[in-house]
Amino acid sequence: MTGVNIGILSIQGDVAENVSATRMAMDELGIEGVVSEVKNPEQISDLDGLVIPGGESTVIGTLSLVSGSLKKIKEKIASGMPVLGTCAGMILLSKKAKDRVVGEMEQPLLDHLDVKIERNAFGRQKDSFEADLSLEKIGISKFRGVFIRAPSVIDIGKDVEVLSRFNEKIVAIKQGNVIGTSFHPELTADLAVHKYFVTLVQKKN
Numbered sequence: 001m002t003g004v005n006i007g008i009l010s011i012q013g014d015v016a017e018n019v020s021a022t023r024m025a026m027d028e029l030g031i032e033g034v035v036s037e038v039k040n041p042e043q044i045s046d047l048d049g050l051v052i053p054g055g056e057s058t059v060i061g062t063l064s065l066v067s068g069s070l071k072k073i074k075e076k077i078a079s080g081m082p083v084l085g086t087c088a089g090m091i092l093l094s095k096k097a098k099d100r101v102v103g104e105m106e107q108p109l110l111d112h113l114d115v116k117i118e119r120n121a122f123g124r125q126k127d128s129f130e131a132d133l134s135l136e137k138i139g140i141s142k143f144r145g146v147f148i149r150a151p152s153v154i155d156i157g158k159d160v161e162v163l164s165r166f167n168e169k170i171v172a173i174k175q176g177n178v179i180g181t182s183f184h185p186e187l188t189a190d191l192a193v194h195k196y197f198v199t200l201v202q203k204k205n
Helices: 013-031 041-045 057-067 069-078 088-093 191-202
Strands: 004-009 033-038 048-054 083-085 094-099 113-117 129-135 140-147 153-157 161-168 169-175 178-181
Touching: 004 041, 004 057, 004 191, 013 069, 013 161, 013 191, 033 041, 041 069, 048 069, 048 088, 048 191, 057 113, 088 094, 088 113, 113 140, 113 169, 129 169, 140 161, 140 191, 153 178, 178 191
Parallel strands: 004 033, 004 048, 048 083, 083 178, 094 113
Antiparallel strands: 113 153, 129 140, 153 169, 161 169, 169 178
């Protein structure tokens, strides 16, 4: 038993921060395994869990589509692999995305989370902020969310569980083994979200 194999999709965005947060979460939980940067379908096919980081969702989606990674990720999700998508990662996991200013977006999506996302729901880069959140449903009573050009969830399907809201906007969701957050848990010292995800991966493994 080699432990869990968790990949960080390393096309663009907060890759190093997620590698670090996932490794530290595994260390603190005493879970054996490997955390690596992945970008091609071959690497993705070996994974037990995947983190899709914050960044630019259109770029991540388009480059993943070109490499064939998007198709492989969809297959792995369908087989039950846990995934954590933060900010752009949540957008990529969704069925539908629109921009607050531009409107409906034609961008490659994984079409898994039964939600509609509003990109830049809290404003642009200059409107970045931090806020205390509760994710009580997954055992996290208080978490400091870092919001950078953050999306929000504006419509959810019946199988989607709302994990957190901020100012009435949905900012964290879960559907099956897939978690999406509007905020960047990798940019805080609090490992609670990554620990929950790693535990999910271990249970599935």
